[in-house]
Amino acid sequence: MAPKPVTATIFAYQVGFGDCFLLRFDYDDDSARHILIDFGTMGLPKDDPTVTMKRVAEDIAEKCNGELDIVVATHRHADHISGFETKDGEGSGDIIRKLKPKRVIQPWTEAPDAPEKWEGPEGTDPAKAFAARRQSLEGMNAVAEAVVARLDRDGGFDSKWPLAPRLRFIGEDNIKNKSAVKNLMTMAGETDADKANYLYVFHGCDLDLEAILPGVKIHVLGPPTLRQTQTIKKQTPKSAEEFWLRAEAMLALDADGGPATARNSMLFPGIGPDDSFRKSRLPAEMRWVAERVDEAEAEQMLGIVTQLDKAMNNTSVILLFEAGGKKLLFPGDAQLENWMYALQSQMAKLLDDVDLYKVGHHGSLNATPKSMWNRFAKRGEPDKGDRLTSLMSTMAGKHGGKHGSPTEVPRRPLVDELKAESNLVNTQDLAKGVPFQKLVFNLR
């Protein structure tokens, strides 16, 4: 007879601004299974030099006894996958790799080819639609790279521009971490037979992991496939896809840096050296408006990376673990657009009795949709039995707007509501030197 899970334990690691959760199921035969959900950071706590990704990886290795059952990478952002980075066998990702995970779960957007049963938009060739979508994600990474390269260059952007740090943060978070991505695609074996170990999931897809994780059902609520997305939007936002496909061409012009190509050479090769003025030598009558044009360009850049950041968040895998009558919800950084399909689907009712909610997107306002939050029946006053637990991994002041602005992360009104209606566990509250928050759920 298959063993039964008796407790679920979550180790929520201190990784500063990022996510890293080790989920352990203990069984009645004294065995245990381990699932690592995300492992990334965009900024470790500055006041504690002992926190390193390598130490976290070593602690994970120790906790799971050198053997990981499942790795989940919810989406491609650095603050969720940077820990999987390899470095000549010495990186934190190398340590995880040695734990030989049996399965790696990622969103369908990361698959090399369209997964089985995945559906493209009505009336399109699914392979083509899939390839286009994949390419547009690559386009987003490329745009992020171009933006950061520009920030790195002397005089690339006006240094006085106050939003430059925000542009850099989002840009860097969206740069493709090649070694981490590759590690995630190979850590569960590289033979043909191992291909089945990589699960690229979408809303409603069937995940049969009974052999690896007996007695635990994993529901996949998101991300929706292109077909599913289409049903919630009256008109497919074709233009969005097209924009990212072509975005690189629209942004990559870079007059001073890099090798000369048709794009990055001067726009008007025919004009002589004396027929243009460098920024530092502009005639008086041009300076006022030139400053403004610079600002306008930078602002648009920020608008573009903010959009692509959101698009990438919306590729997040939303997993709901169900075992022994308990439900643990891990939605990555899914925002409303990703949630929308799940919330109007048959699976929405699964949310009604969620016991643990991993707070989306480090507590930003847009990743905890009201229509989802309102479903949680276990919300309530502190004396409520069986009260909902919410788990947040964040670090204030790293990302988003100023305190009090609608873009601050974590967003104060949301934190207040989480505190009022659930037991909020926050990695930010960990004392110096304490590596994780530990939560135990009894499944008996």
Added chain:
Amino acid sequence: MTILPPVRKLTVVAKDPGLRIGGGGPMVFAQVDVPAEILAPGPTGYRIKVVDYNATERRAYADRKRYQDQSELLDPFAPAAGEALDDPAYQARVLADPNFHSQNCYAIAMRTLGLFERALGRRVSWSSGGHQLHIAPHAFALANAFYSEADRALMFGYFFDSDDKPIFTALSHDIVAHETTHAVLDGLRSRYTEPSGPDQSAFHEGLADIVAILSIFSLREVVAAGLGKSPRLPGPGEPMMLIAEDEVTADAIRDSILLGIGAEIGLADGAGRGALRQSVQIKPDREILDRPDMAEPHNRGEVIVAATMHAFVELWSGRIAQLGTFEGGTYNLASVVDEGVKAASQLLQMAIRAIDYCPPTDVDFGQFLAAMLTADRELVPDDSRFAYRATVKASFDAFGIVPPAGQCDSEGCWPRFDRTDQLTYSRSNAEVLTRDVDECFRFLWENREALRISERGYSEVVSVDPSLRVDPDGIPFRETICQYIQMAHFFGAELKGLLNIDPLPEGFTTRTSADLFGGGVVIFDQYGRVKYHIANCLDDGPRQRRRLEYLRDTGQLRGRRNDARSRFANLHLARMED
């Protein structure tokens, strides 16, 4: 001293770089009339200052052209001896020069401003208060172009097509005219950029497209090229050119590049579709404005463009049908073009003059229609000859846009002010009233009860403008258009108590606060008597409720203010990102 002629010619790309002679031939260039003036480098004139700074390259291109010499005004890009406007080599040379792009923007912006000034019969100011609007023709390597009030500027981006060929938004007449219209409209109605119902920002977009499309029709050679013919129309005494009947059917006109916006960009942005927008292809549907995708301002704005263009196609094809055909079913091309020029000019004039008859805050499409009809009736009381008003009204009706119910007369026009006996004129000086904002405000304040001007808000006369007209005897006379706005910051309790919004909209408490707008246009006749009062009153509870509910549903209730730059910029980027 040089004596300037009233106008000068400057060379521009007509319509859009996507308009090609005979389909795939050279672009269509034209020499257009702009006001004569001695230009400074830029070019910089009395209303436009071109600053060719490129933020992506972080450099500016110098303007080295001469726009005048001692004895005459010059068009530095006019074809040289032995060259013609449709010479491919000439075009390539000119297009490779950033100064030509600057001239293109300058000329089209001046021309667009001129259209407004001519239709309204007065100078039109920029909303920023300055006299010279900046234009950056190569602002950045981004597929975007916008008007920014905060920067007192139009910024035009560029991007690269799949062959790495740069696509310049500054070369598209459609786009330059569209963005200039945003700036002009913002000068005429500065509160149309405030958060309002769904129609107001859509109106900005729609009017900008209407002006961009119809304004090209004053260039006869471009109309000919748009119909697929040679732009070289015959001059006096030259043999007539013909066009087949089936080339000028209503369908053919609807498909024509002439009624689209941004043909080259539409082709180059990878979508392989036609123009960026071809609103005339939108099928009439009375429920169209209720569709969820019509909440986005460009989409929604396309509905008034579609309604106007359907009317235009009907008017033009109707006028063509009245022309005689020659053997083999052909028309005289020049006559066909001339009929299009007349219909477009009349409609454009209606649309522009309508602005004077639109309330200065929270405008909606029905009010714009009533304003268009009123403006036209003031100018041409008899509609029986070409039925412009009847056609426009029917066309808007087919898209579910009707004059505001219960507020208009049987023709759909605003009614004359009928409570004249309740107004006090004795304390106003009629002559000063026609030019002085304080005198005008005194009149409004003294008559606030009859005019339903609330005492509770901040009130301001924003403009007092003359409007010149010619009476049926051919004698010109002058009316005065006074525009006032009202603003108030009300709490829920005040919405309830003062505006009778009871119960409060869902989500509002007595302590929820909101900014409200109101205001109107008072048109004084030549005797200084109120002829029209067209207003959205501040204390109109049902109207304010609709607006607040809309803002609540679209998350704009606590919209950030002072976000002037991104207002239009985001609209344009959103088209690519949504």
